[in-house]
Amino acid sequence: MFGRRSQRDFEDEIRAHLELETERLRAQGLSPQDAESVARRNFGNVGNVEDRFRDAQPFAGVQGFGRDLSHARRALLRTPGFLVTAVGTLALAIGAVAGMFNVVNTVLLQPLPFHNPDRLVAVAGSAPGSDLPERFDLGMEFYLHYKEHSTLIDGLCMVGAGTSTLRTDSRVERIPMAWPTNDLYPLLGLRPQLGRLPVPEDDDDVVLISDQLWSSWFGRDPSVIGKSYFVSDGMKQVIGVMPPEFRFPSDETMLWVSTPIRVEQVRPGQFGALVLARMKEGVTREQLALELTRLSQELPARFGGPPSYARLIEKHRAVVEPLLDRMVGRTARTSLWMLLGAVFIVLLIACANVANLFLVRAEGRGRDMAVRRALGASRAQLVRLQIAEALMVAVPAGVFAVFLSAVTLPLFLRAAPQGIPRLDAAAGLELATVAATFGLVLLAVLISGAVPALRAASPDLTSMRDGGRGTTGRRYWVRNMLVVGQTALALVLLICSALLVQSFQRLRNVDPGYETDDIYTFQFAPDQQHLTDGPAWGRLHVTFMEQLRALPGVTAVGLVNNIPLDEGTAAGRFLSDAMSDEGGGALLYQNFTAGDYFRVMGIELLQGRAFTDDEAFTPNNNVIVSRSVATRLWPNGSPLGQRIRRITGDNTAVPLTVVGVVEDVKQDDWRDAGEAVVYFPLTGPTPSSWRMSSPAYVLKSSRAETLQREVRELVRQIAPEAPVYREYTMEFLARRSTLELSFTMLTLGVMSALALILGAVGLYGVLSYVVAARTREIGVRMALGATPGSVRRQVVSQGTKVVLIGVVIGVAVALASTRFLGALLYEVKSLDPVVFALMSVMMIAIGMLASYMPARRASSVDPIVSLRSD
């Protein structure tokens, strides 16, 4: 009794009843056939009773839904074309969103793998109204003073970063490394997996190495601890191996050189190191920024420095931002969020398309649905059936999507720009992503299933009467709304990507002041006994340039300290004769050069002369300035022969004479203005003017792409101890400098093309259906004298009307949203009217095209055939 009765048992009982009743009726004298039919009539609706039994069972809803699912599966398998289209569309769109979500989650949302990362901040400076950049990194004096006096922080450290030489017995290379103060490790809360952390007694003689370096250079041999190698500028002892998750300040950093900072080293005004702090519990960034700004004002009194420094500090405002924001950077953050938004829009459009497909399908079965309703299927049952179909489409799509993004995400990321922290980790799908995918599946079911479900549920039994051939347009409004939405969303994407394309084109057409074709560049870092001063060093390079010039196909060779698009230049303060010492002088960039650098790079020599080879190894006071320097310092006279003084760290002035003027160059980013640069000859005014950092060579050659091997061989001959690195063509550097924009642009371009196609297909589908459903009406019209042209016009105008509404909404949405692109745009306003107009026109044109094909079909309706077919 307490066991559940099976459906079959219940059906048996009813059959037994019918037999008993038939028998009774026959006993009353009815014929066998009559008896049976009367028995059935007396019973009423057998199926209905059986359904009531079923629904009364526990979990009847679930069982019923299971039945719906298998029904949906069978129904979908009967229409494989529909199934493949719907699943494919959704899988592509869900896969794209899942992949982008994985990236955004890994890079932007997951906390940094440090202790209490939400309290870690980067401290930078700003000085509105000065000639410094909008935001700049700080110097040692800030670090020392903040560390001693800030009451709102639990720790502070300073990190310099760059590339330098690591040399073991068997290998020498330039690798990315960092020079942090020792308080970095407690600040981030990380310990070495092997060995120990540096202590003050270590001074700057010890290094920690990364897990990756330990693997690739030392084969994970624990005996590396305690050994000494040449690092950067001397022998240093390896004291520890950091864990794999310690990747700071960049993912690529392989080695950390212990760098103590002493008060006596401080040269006020030498900026450029990352300062990070841990805020105390409950402290806000604004509070900290206020405190640090106040503390900065005490710096000139404590550390001295030139008058210009004191004036700069007066303007200084501390900038405190979350460490993660600083590490990812603003444009990368904007790009990633925007791409996630874009793929999400594509998903919405895809859902609308699938909803449309379902609607067309449901329309084809309108009669079937109406019959079901008439036979007593409840509204809820019909909705359930639709939802079941949507699930049967969306769930496989979700599964495909996970596979799709797992396979394509690594390929996609390979094309992504370097330098975004944790981006490589995003290649593996996270559990969160898979979970999110199923959220998306539910969303897809809701959007693509609910609309047809509600329509199926509407008590529209009349469709049984007229066989589902409605003749009014009123019934298409749901579908029209879907097309309006698709059009609007596709247009938003189109406008965004058009703005990026415009920016990219403007950026590629910028004249940076140099050429990028047929130029090969590299550096090498010699470390030989005789290289003790500038002249010796200069001779080595002049000789080597001769050897390079002899390479076949090489027409000119030069060198420069910091080559554009790869390294930034350092800035210094200079005074012209017309300037007073108190004014602080002008902040100009400085570089040194030798050989045919200007000629190789195509940097125009405007006046005077280039440096001679003699000047490369004979200390002298000659300089070449760029155009902006000349116009700033000597707006009225000729700059040639003018004298300027360079203010050094200890506040002495070195006198210099201008011998030439060259064009400005854009050093880092083609979006920036050309830099005002003072070029020094290789050796400079005194034998030890420059730390002997390694310059970048530039070779003009039509074989720029293939020079690497020959150059390496030449270097090996003259300096076997020297690593060769930063081997690029200028063309590559130019591409790399715009990679972030071009990558975003390309991805967004693909997304908007997809959106456009899906939108057009959606419109085409709706109009095709409308035309098919109105064949009879069109036939009547044509029989009454309507011309094919007027029929075509009517259909096209119907489609265009829908598209126009979508365009208006799309433009409105784009107006409100394109400003988020701001950080990515170059010389294009986020509300550029031309782009908005062009894209709207294009959208309308595509809409008309999509309407034209069904329209032509409508106009080819043969009135006789269409009327006879009913």
Next chain:
Amino acid sequence: MSTINVPPPRGSLLQGTLDLLILRILALGSHHGHGIAMAIQARSGDTLLVDHGSLYPALQRLESRGWISGAWGISDNGRRARFYSLTAAGRRQFAVERGRWNRLVESIARVMEPNSTPEKA
């Protein structure tokens, strides 16, 4: 014949009375569904026609409440049928329902009397 061809008026049974009638019939002894319908019809003097379609869901309802229990058996004319009988709980429930029904009928009868004031009676 006529009783067969005239379709039973819908709702000819008061709401909720079918359960009571089933319990009443089963209190006399076990029956299969068809037998219950026939017994109700016969005892009412052919005035109460049970809608066969609603009989079985009602039986199912009563069984799931534990008031009756069903088991397959063989009918008088040798056919397989599901026989129902009252459980102990069903018997108690029948007593309760019958008391309630009698009170209801008395109340309604009093209301329906032509002279409702006792003085004039």
